[in-house]
Structures are given as structure tokens and as C-alpha cells.
Amino acid sequence: MSRALPVIHRVVTEETGPYRVDHVDLEFSNGERRQFQRLHGRGHGxxxxxxxxxxxxxxxxxxxxxxxxxxxxxxxxxxxxxxxxxxxxxxxxxxxxxxxxxxxxxxxxxxxxxxxxxxxxxxxxxxxxxxxxxxxxxxxxxxxxxxxxxxxxxxxxxxxxxxxxxxxxxxxxxxxxxxxx
The missing domain is CATH 3.90.79.10 (Nucleoside Triphosphate Pyrophosphohydrolase)
Structure with missing residues (x-):
């Protein structure tokens, strides 16, 4: 089943030592809204x-x-x-x-x-x-x-x-x- 990706309404970024944390405000295709956290490491993989x-x-x-x-x-x-x-x-x-x-x-x-x-x-x-x-x-x-x-x-x-x-x-x-x- 293919679904449309959630709509990103807002991203707030926080620097926390070796990581960057994005607080992502999402709206799903069924109208539900949630806030997810996305962790990014420093570096190139x-x-x-x-x-x-x-x-x-x-x-x-x-x-x-x-x-x-x-x-x-x-x-x-x-x-x-x-x-x-x-x-x-x-x-x-x-x-x-x-x-x-x-x-x-x-x-x-x-x-x-x-x-x-x-x-x-x-x-x-x-x-x-x-x-x-x-x-x-x-x-x-x-x-x-x-x-x-x-x-x-x-x-x-x-x-x-x-x-x-x-x-x-x-x-x-x-x-x-x-x-x-």
C-alpha cells in the first residue's frame, strides 16, 4: 500500500552536544497530528x-x-x-x-x-x-x-x-x- 507522506508543518532544531535533534510537527493523511523527534549525528555517515x-x-x-x-x-x-x-x-x-x-x-x-x-x-x-x-x-x-x-x-x-x-x-x-x- 502506497501512502502520501505526512505534511511537515514545522521543524524546531535543538543542538545537544554531538547530536542535533529536530522536533517535527507532522500531519498524517487521516488528519492526525503528532510531533516526532529526529536525531542527527555529526559527520558524514x-x-x-x-x-x-x-x-x-x-x-x-x-x-x-x-x-x-x-x-x-x-x-x-x-x-x-x-x-x-x-x-x-x-x-x-x-x-x-x-x-x-x-x-x-x-x-x-x-x-x-x-x-x-x-x-x-x-x-x-x-x-x-x-x-x-x-x-x-x-x-x-x-x-x-x-x-x-x-x-x-x-x-x-x-x-x-x-x-x-x-x-x-x-x-x-x-x-x-x-x-x-
Whole structure:
């Protein structure tokens, strides 16, 4: 079913540290009016990288996750810096976090975190034909690389230390793209 988008009557913006919050006054096609909040991060978006060591093995990294105060397995990820494309950011983050560059980078799709109230977009990038190259990063300690076979994703998603939604979604999307390419 296709619906007309709500009419925006007013937007009031509030600056709150690292975020900008829009208070949006909306009117829906049935006449109902509501105020929504829309959260915008500072920056140019983010990337999550699926680095393939070979046709069957992805390279994960283990790093400290302050939000849950534990070490987490996940994919290489990070911010897109000013002036960078998503592919350039993916290659830079891969070199900083995992110690590899990629000769082949492919943007698979965009992912949103909570699109009902956040504008944040993460670009999913598949990295293949890897070669060793390390750049200094902003991590306080070196990240631990952990190879994982794609045919064992069922075991990975049940691990307590692998919980980040973008990494889970990205691995399944990449696996399906690789199977059907």
C-alpha cells in the first residue's frame, strides 16, 4: 500500500552536544497530528566492512565495546571523514583496524539503525583481494583479527560476544550476495 507522506508543518532544531535533534510537527493523511523527534549525528555517515580473506572466510576484529563493557567480535567499521567516499573510508578503516588494504571494494547497500527516529546511514562495503597494510588508527589498543568461515555463521550469531546488529546483518547480506553473484 502506497501512502502520501505526512505534511511537515514545522521543524524546531535543538543542538545537544554531538547530536542535533529536530522536533517535527507532522500531519498524517487521516488528519492526525503528532510531533516526532529526529536525531542527527555529526559527520558524514559510517561504513561497515566485510573483509574476505578468501572466498569462504571473513575477517572479524575483537575490540573493547564501552557501551556493554566487554570485548566484542564484529566487523571493521567507522566514520566517513569529510571529503571521503564510503569506499575510501572502508579501505582506510580496514587498514587501521585490521591491518589490510583491499584491491576490490564494492558498496553493497545502505543500512539504517533506527529509521523511525534517526537519520544515521551506514554503508555496507564488501572488501576482497586483501593485502597486508597498516595505518595508524584511533583505537587505544591493537584490535585482534579473528578469521571466521561464512558457513559457520549459525555458530557466530549465538555467541555472547557477537551482538552488534550491523555486523550480523552485514554478514548475512554479504554471504547471500556472494552466493548469488
Amino acid at each position: 559510517a561504513v561497515v566492512v566485510v573483509p574476505m580473506l578468501d572466498a569462504e572466510t571473513v575477517l572479524l576484529v575483537r575490540e573493547y565495546a564501552a557501551g556493554v563493557h566487554r570485548y566484542e567480535l564484529g566487523l571493521v567499521k567507522g566514520r566517513i571523514d569529510a571529503g571521503e567516499t564510503p569506499l575510501q573510508a572502508a579501505d582506510r578503516e580496514l587498514k587501521e583496524e585490521a591491518g589490510y588494504g583491499a584491491r576490490s571494494l564494492l558498496a553493497l547497500r545502505e543500512l539504517t539503525l533506527a529509521p523511525t527516529y534517526m537519520s544515521h546511514v551506514t554503508h555496507l562495503v564488501l572488501a576482497r583481494d586483501l593485502y597486508p597494510e597498516r595505518l595508524p588508527g584511533d583505537e587505544p589498543e591493537p584490535l585482534e583479527p579473528v578469521p571466521w568461515r561464512l558457513d559457520a555463521l549459525d555458530q557466530l550469531i549465538l555467541r555472547e560476544d557477537f551482538s552488534e546488529g550491523r555486523s550480523i546483518a552485514a554478514l548475512f547480506i554479504a554471504r547471500e550476495w556472494l552466493r548469488n553473484k
